[in-house]
Amino acid sequence: MTTDQQSARPDRPIATEFFRNIPDLDWEDITGVHRVAAPVLAQIAGNRELMRELVLGARQDEQLWPKCEEGVVEDKIVLWDDPDRGYRLRLRMSTGHQEEMPHQHRFSFSNLVLRGTYLHRNYQVDGTFGEGTTVEDVHTLCVHEDIAGHCFTIHHDAVHSTPLPTLGTINLVLRGPAVKDVAPVLFVEGRGGKASSGSRFEEPETAERGHVFYRVGEKDESQERRSERRMSEAGYQDWVRRLEDWDLIGKGETR
Ligand SMILES: [Fe+2]
Numbered sequence: 332m333t334t335d336q337q338s339a340r341p342d343r344p345i346a347t348e349f350f351r352n353i354p355d356l357d358w359e360d361i362t363g364v365h366r367v368a369a370p371v372l373a374q375i376a377g378n379r380e381l382m383r384e385l386v387l388g389a390r391q392d393e394q395l396w397p398k399c400e401e402g403v404v405e406d407k408i409v410l411w412d413d414p415d416r417g418y419r420l421r422l423r424m425s426t427g428h429q430e431e432m433p434h435q436h437r438f439s440f441s442n443l444v445l446r447g448t449y450l451h452r453n454y455q456v457d458g459t460f461g462e463g464t465t466v467e468d469v470h471t472l473c474v475h476e477d478i479a480g481h482c483f484t485i486h487h488d489a490v491h492s493t494p495l496p497t498l499g500t501i502n503l504v505l506r507g508p509a510v511k512d513v514a515p516v517l518f519v520e521g522r523g524g525k526a527s528s529g530s531r532f533e534e535p536e537t538a539e540r541g542h543v544f545y546r547v548g549e550k551d552e553s554q555e556r557r558s559e560r561r562m563s564e565a566g567y568q569d570w571v572r573r574l575e576d577w578d579l580i581g582k583g584e585t586r
Contacts, residue, residue: 343388345381346411356418358439358507365484368441368505372482375420376445376503379581385410385420386580390567398549399562403534404429405495406562408570414508423502424570425495433469433492434516435460437548440506441484445579447500448478454490461515462531462543469519487511501579513545
């Protein structure tokens with residue numbers, strides 16, 4: 332299959348045409364990525380018909396649907412994936428209060444806030460950020476209130492946190508390729524007790540202050556973990572209804 336065939340999805344003509352026309356992205360050039368990605372994300376968010384096509388298309392797509400997840404504190408719907416051109420588009424959707432958790436990512440990305448607000452922190456870390464890092468090693472350098480319409484682009488080496496405070500805080504994320512296998516996360520606030528998972532490679536449902544775990548890619552998750560995290564049909568339909576009610580996607584006759 333050629334690149335053109337892979338990126339053309341006849342059931343999503345608006346999206347196929349839109350993504351065909353976006354410029355290439357060099358993910359090591361964060362300023363350059365932001366210059367391209369910020370208007371691209373704004374155009375996607377501002378086109379309710381395209382947003383609807385993407386959200387409904389994800390459910391029918393055999394590549395994207397298995398990547399849609401219900402996480403511990405947020406869900407995601409993967410809207411578009413073009414590994415040949417080095418990007419993936421997804422919605423990040425809060426399901427409840429999140430603790431402050433300084434973390435890195437396995438990839439660089441651009442993030443447009445569609446709904447809600449949260450405090451975005453950037454940190455300096457003493458030593459190498461990871462399993463040996465303590466709460467005292469992490470120092471807040473910048474606090475920024477991100478609100479709907481704001482867009483940031485961040486390098487995978489940055490340590491930051493974006494704890495979403497309430498259900499329905501929604502972000503549209505354009506991410507680059509993964510450049511590492513794992514990315515550390517530190518709880519600087521506890522989450523209701525001792526760590527509920529014995530594995531360092533799973534996000535625990537409860538955790539004590541100072542607990543470190545690593546986010547891993549889908550390919551490194553166990554089958555059991557993958558099936559636990561897969562988005563349910565009911566969960567997906569709830570999100571479609573909410574996204575319609577909040578006017579983030581167009582309303583149609585059918586779902
Ligand atoms: Fe993050």
